[in-house]
Amino acid sequence: MPELPEVETIRQQIQQSYLHATIAYVKAQPVRIFQNVSPSRFSRALKDKKIMAVQRYGKLMYWKVEKVFPVFHLGMSGIFISDTSLSLYPQHIHISFYFDDGRTLHFQDVRKFSKIFLYHQPPSFFELGIDPLSKNFTLNNFKKLLTLKKMAIKNLLMDQHIIAGIGNIYANEILFRSRIHPLRPANSLTLEEISDLFKNIRAVLSDAIDHFGTSYTAYRTIEGERGENQNFLNVYQKTTEPCLYCGRPIQKMIVNSRSTFYCPICQK
DNA sequence: TCTGACCTGCGA
DNA sequence: TCGCAGGTCAGA
Numbered sequence: 001m002p003e004l005p006e007v008e009t010i011r012q013q014i015q016q017s018y019l020h021a022t023i024a025y026v027k028a029q030p031v032r033i034f035q036n037v038s039p040s041r042f043s044r045a046l047k048d049k050k051i052m053a054v055q056r057y058g059k060l061m062y063w064k065v066e067k068v069f070p071v072f073h074l075g076m077s078g079i080f081i082s083d084t085s086l087s088l089y090p091q092h093i094h095i096s097f098y099f100d101d102g103r104t105l106h107f108q109d110v111r112k113f114s115k116i117f118l119y120h121q122p123p124s125f126f127e128l129g130i131d132p133l134s135k136n137f138t139l140n141n142f143k144k145l146l147t148l149k150k151m152a153i154k155n156l157l158m159d160q161h162i163i164a165g166i167g168n169i170y171a172n173e174i175l176f177r178s179r180i181h182p183l184r185p186a187n188s189l190t191l192e193e194i195s196d197l198f199k200n201i202r203a204v205l206s207d208a209i210d211h212f213g214t215s216y217t218a219y220r221t222i223e224g225e226r227g228e229n230q231n232f233l234n235v236y237q238k239t240t241e242p243c244l245y246c247g248r249p250i251q252k253m254i255v256n257s258r259s260t261f262y263c264p265i266c267q268k
Numbered sequence: 269t270c271t272g273a274c275c276t277g278c279g280a
Numbered sequence: 281t282c283g284c285a286g287g288t289c290a291g292a
Contacts, residue, residue, distance in 0.1 A: 002286065002287095003286060003287095006286075032274085032275095059286095059287085073287085073288090074286095074287090075275095075286090075287060075288080076275085076285070076286060076287055076288095077275090077276080077277095077285090077286085092276085109275095110275080110276050110277070111274085111275045111276055111277085111285090111287095112274080112275055112276080113274070113275070113287060113288075114287095115287095115288085151269095158287095160287090160288085167286055167287070168285095168286060168287085169286055170286090213286095214286075216285080216286065217277090217278085217285060217286075218277090218285085218286080219286070236286095256269085256270085257270075257271075257272095258287095259284085259285085
């Protein structure tokens with residue numbers, strides 16, 4: 001599920017509602033999503049601790065909980081839901097955070113592709129590429145990432161080791177807005193195309209955050225509400241619908257085992 | 269570079 | 281019943 005805009009929406013909501021809240025205790029179920037920590041150790045490490053910060057890097061969200069740092073990768077279907085919306089989604093709850101003010105925040109994941117880590121120092125994310133909404137993501141740095149890379153531009157945009165945060169929905173939308181064919185080798189883009197693509201990466205992701213993310217299937221905000229960005233998509237899941245620019249039908253193909261939507265007329 | 273595996277639910 | 285779904289990784 002969640003790409004950068006959905007994770008950022010969730011991060012903002014958790015920060016708004018739970019920053020400086022104290023976790024009284026945690027109930028964590030024995031599921032495969034725990035990576036470098038057992039559910040019981042995870043629960044013990046957070047008990048009676050205060051959330052000091054809620055951060056995001058790429059598709060990862062992490063909290064500073066006094067001296068420990070839980071890190072959440074939401075996989076395809078991970079969501080956080082508050083106790084007020086729990087009745088809407090009561091199944092597949094893997095972690096419940098009980099706060100000392102009586103509130104509860106639940107982590108749910110139907111498909112169990114999420115990954116939970118716990119660190120005792122600030123995570124570095126050295127294995128990930130540049131976060132496209134960070135200060136480090138400059139046009140010059142982006143140019144350097146593209147040169148010498150023969151791989152298809154869509155694969156490059158989705159490669160988390162190169163750029164951290166873009167998934168299938170937004171890769172499709174960014175390339176459509178930039179009028180670049182998904183299979184173009186990255187090193188074949190002109191300077192003008194690179195500049196346009198750079199702007200559109202930030203614009204598409206920022207617009208999606210403004211719309212609280214895309215709810216195509218599972219994604220919900222912590223209050224159980226759908227995002228709104230699905231109402232603003234131009235190509236994703238729009239096969240046979242008319243292209244915004246030329247009116248010819250949007251087409252679908254498979255790239256790197258992922259459904260890819262594009263306009264064969266406008267995207268060169 | 270590609271495929272299958274990991275999971276569950278939904279719609280055709 | 282089958283294919284597909286916002287992700288990632290190991291192995292061929």
